[in-house]
Amino acid sequence: MTFWLPIAHALVARKDLPIPAWLFAWGASIVLIVSFFALSIAWRQPRFEDERWRPLAPGASRALLGLPVQLLCGAIGVFLLGFSIYAGLDGTAAPDRNFALTFLFVTCWLGFALFSVIFGDVFRPFNPWRAVGRLVGGAFTLVAGQRPAHLRYPARLGRWPAAVGLLAFVWLEVVYGANGGVAVGLSPDTAALAALLYSLYTLAMMAAFGVEEWCRTGEVFSVYFGMFSRLGSFGVKEGRLGRRLPLASSTSWATVPGSVAVVVASIATTSFDGAQEGAFKNGIVKVFEWLADAGLSLTASLRLSATVFMLLCFAGVGLVYLLGVRGMSTVGGAPSFAKLRSGFAHTLIPIAFAYLVAHYFSLFVFQEQAQFTFLLSDPLGTGTTDLFGTASSGIDFQVLSANAIWYVQVAALVIGHVAGLTLAHDRATAYWGDYRQAARSQYWMLAVMVAFTCFGLYLLSVANA
Amino acid sequence: MNSNAAKVALGVGTIAVAIVLLVVLKNDSGESTSTSDAGGKVPVIVVEHGKPVGGVKDLTYNAGERVRFEVRSDVSDEIHVHGYDLMKDVEAGGSVEFDFPATIEGVFEAELEGRGEQIAQLTVNP
Numbered sequence: 172m173t174f175w176l177p178i179a180h181a182l183v184a185r186k187d188l189p190i191p192a193w194l195f196a197w198g199a200s201i202v203l204i205v206s207f208f209a210l211s212i213a214w215r216q217p218r219f220e221d222e223r224w225r226p227l228a229p230g231a232s233r234a235l236l237g238l239p240v241q242l243l244c245g246a247i248g249v250f251l252l253g254f255s256i257y258a259g260l261d262g263t264a265a266p267d268r269n270f271a272l273t274f275l276f277v278t279c280w281l282g283f284a285l286f287s288v289i290f291g292d293v294f295r296p297f298n299p300w301r302a303v304g305r306l307v308g309g310a311f312t313l314v315a316g317q318r319p320a321h322l323r324y325p326a327r328l329g330r331w332p333a334a335v336g337l338l339a340f341v342w343l344e345v346v347y348g349a350n351g352g353v354a355v356g357l358s359p360d361t362a363a364l365a366a367l368l369y370s371l372y373t374l375a376m377m378a379a380f381g382v383e384e385w386c387r388t389g390e391v392f393s394v395y396f397g398m399f400s401r402l403g404s405f406g407v408k409e410g411r412l413g414r415r416l417p418l419a420s421s422t423s424w425a426t427v428p429g430s431v432a433v434v435v436a437s438i439a440t441t442s443f444d445g446a447q448e449g450a451f452k453n454g455i456v457k458v459f460e461w462l463a464d465a466g467l468s469l470t471a472s473l474r475l476s477a478t479v480f481m482l483l484c485f486a487g488v489g490l491v492y493l494l495g496v497r498g499m500s501t502v503g504g505a506p507s508f509a510k511l512r513s514g515f516a517h518t519l520i521p522i523a524f525a526y527l528v529a530h531y532f533s534l535f536v537f538q539e540q541a542q543f544t545f546l547l548s549d550p551l552g553t554g555t556t557d558l559f560g561t562a563s564s565g566i567d568f569q570v571l572s573a574n575a576i577w578y579v580q581v582a583a584l585v586i587g588h589v590a591g592l593t594l595a596h597d598r599a600t601a602y603w604g605d606y607r608q609a610a611r612s613q614y615w616m617l618a619v620m621v622a623f624t625c626f627g628l629y630l631l632s633v634a635n636a
Numbered sequence: 637m638n639s640n641a642a643k644v645a646l647g648v649g650t651i652a653v654a655i656v657l658l659v660v661l662k663n664d665s666g667e668s669t670s671t672s673d674a675g676g677k678v679p680v681i682v683v684e685h686g687k688p689v690g691g692v693k694d695l696t697y698n699a700g701e702r703v704r705f706e707v708r709s710d711v712s713d714e715i716h717v718h719g720y721d722l723m724k725d726v727e728a729g730g731s732v733e734f735d736f737p738a739t740i741e742g743v744f745e746a747e748l749e750g751r752g753e754q755i756a757q758l759t760v761n762p
Binding site for chain 2: 184185186187188565568569572573574
């Protein structure tokens, strides 16, 4: 480190303008019109319960899923994680000049979510912990002559560890590292330390319960990106690459307990991040002042008040969903509450993805310019390295006009809404034998979806206000 | 789960969410107009003891206008306008003026770089 910089910088140098009132009104109207239109054209037989899986050419499976590619992808994953930790610990303390923060929180966190929807579960081959776990497991089998024995994973725990981990990850990013005018900031070395601790924890859990079992249930990023990959039309089944009906694979996602918590946590954390400098700002400031008056330090007060609102978000999103499920269970011929609760969880995945796009689309476009220019050439931010000759390039904030960002945001929410409604209606036709009862149950899910979509629009309309 | 208990729990939850929404909805902001309309006077941000007097100053412009403001500071520091990436040094007791075209739409911070203290929020509307 050659010079000292304060760590109060946010990564974001340009924040989005709030969407104007007229666009908010249009967006909300379109959502309502689309919803009622959907009710009127509703189909009577489930169409998405069967994925309609068609394998791709065997050559493609052999080439893309073979051992050499697995080894290569795993090695790339391990190298990039290791390099990020090194850059975080050894590089500059300025978050926007250090490779680690942008790479972990923007390139991977947002990039894998996006590419999972388009190309399928691409995180799986690159997952550094899975790669290490499989390598160690393979070596053990070779030496000991038998496969490693694992503890039985408690089935009831399901995906709860992933849900908690998801909250913790976003908490680290937006609460612990918040930049709310008080000089608190997620420093690269804190992020690197957190990545190290998470690696130890993950490898320990993999040793205890088995690599694939932990990836299926507890490993935050496998579960999170895997969830989004269910929306797309590419997937792997029994070692073969194939195509399927878009959205259809999500219908079998929530069969593991705790899945509701994962998708609710996803929506809640994104809404909280969108709201903390806008819609929730006054509330957070009030709780902050109250805590600071009670004698807590400023930093602790800020983090605690933000934590309270993040948990409120989680509870609020969960309650809206559970109310919808409760409503559905009153319709004649309904399955049990528990079956409905997990049976409709996947209908929230498109909403979660829409929230992600709406809130982080511009950040992704801006930070990826940094990622592939100065952060690539000068990853430690020393100011003296220039590996690829791009160290002096900056971010062109003019590539996106305010209008372009607004349209992408509103379009994402509306499309997510339609996809969510489609899945909910389809599931209802599968659960209710009687078509009319199925349609009646969907007034409840319609209300849930409209609530989430309009809340998303509302958050965008007061962003940073 | 007992169905009455569940109903009570959901009812209480709904009220909690409604209260949160009420708090949230109170935070309505009015339509903002351009700072440059305000009688042609250049806005001044006064920094005392390393903090902006009267809190973070809101500067709002339409794209294409000229952004002009002056900073008078009792501490020496570097002033950084994010996004536009403009930096100017200010001496203790001195002042410095910014004057540049509003070419990038969005919301940006201007801060005392050394202290990490935000002094202005620049909004450029399309």
